[in-house]
Amino acid sequence: SPYSSPGEPSQPSLAQALTHMASSVLMFKALLALGLTATSAWLVQPMPSGAARQVVGQAAEACRSVRMQESGDAEAFTEDLLDALAADEPMGDSTPSGTFVSADGDAEELAPLPSYLNHKTVEEARQKWKTHETDTGSVQVQVAVLTARIAYMTKHMQENKKDYASLRGLTAMVTRRRKLLEYLLREDLPEFKRITAELGIRTNQLLKPKLAGARGRRV
Numbered sequence: 001s002p003y004s005s006p007g008e009p010s011q012p013s014l015a016q017a018l019t020h021m022a023s024s025v026l027m028f029k030a031l032l033a034l035g036l037t038a039t040s041a042w043l044v045q046p047m048p049s050g051a052a053r054q055v056v057g058q059a060a061e062a063c064r065s066v067r068m069q070e071s072g073d074a075e076a077f078t079e080d081l082l083d084a085l086a087a088d089e090p091m092g093d094s095t096p097s098g099t100f101v102s103a104d105g106d107a108e109e110l111a112p113l114p115s116y117l118n119h120k121t122v123e124e125a126r127q128k129w130k131t132h133e134t135d136t137g138s139v140q141v142q143v144a145v146l147t148a149r150i151a152y153m154t155k156h157m158q159e160n161k162k163d164y165a166s167l168r169g170l171t172a173m174v175t176r177r178r179k180l181l182e183y184l185l186r187e188d189l190p191e192f193k194r195i196t197a198e199l200g201i202r203t204n205q206l207l208k209p210k211l212a213g214a215r216g217r218r219v
Helices: 011-044 049-088 114-129 139-159 164-187 189-199
Strands: none
Touching: 114 139, 139 164, 139 189, 164 189
């Protein structure tokens, strides 16, 4: 159908195919009947040339009438379908308008999403604690980024206590930050004190002597 988009089946195309199939069957039956009549007549007595031409003309006329009926039915069906579509989905005026309507009053400013605030906080921590211009993975940067993410996830868990997947992620981040702080405590004590003081990280558990030995003596 000229009104259907390419590559998409449409109802007019299906109707035309069914009509064409029916007309082909009718044509085949007409030709078969005429052929049987002519064959039986030839077997009884030879058919004159004029009679043969008359039989062929009748077959051609039958085919022509079927073709005209097929095209008429398809056009009528297509027009009916277009009228129904136009009634169900009226097309608006496609002429562009130069008038723009605005709402009255000042538009309220939408609150930023928590995920955006988390991303912004992480980027600020990364920029603040980097040791050089291209630093993205130093111990200081990792501790600062983990602290920002831990704060965000802690607030999330306070509001969603049954989010066990986030709880596992939060526990993994706390463990990772603890290992990094233990490394700083061993290798650079002044930097350890500075970063924990500025980020507000509690160091009570980190500064306790570790248990060792068979009876758990503090060393």
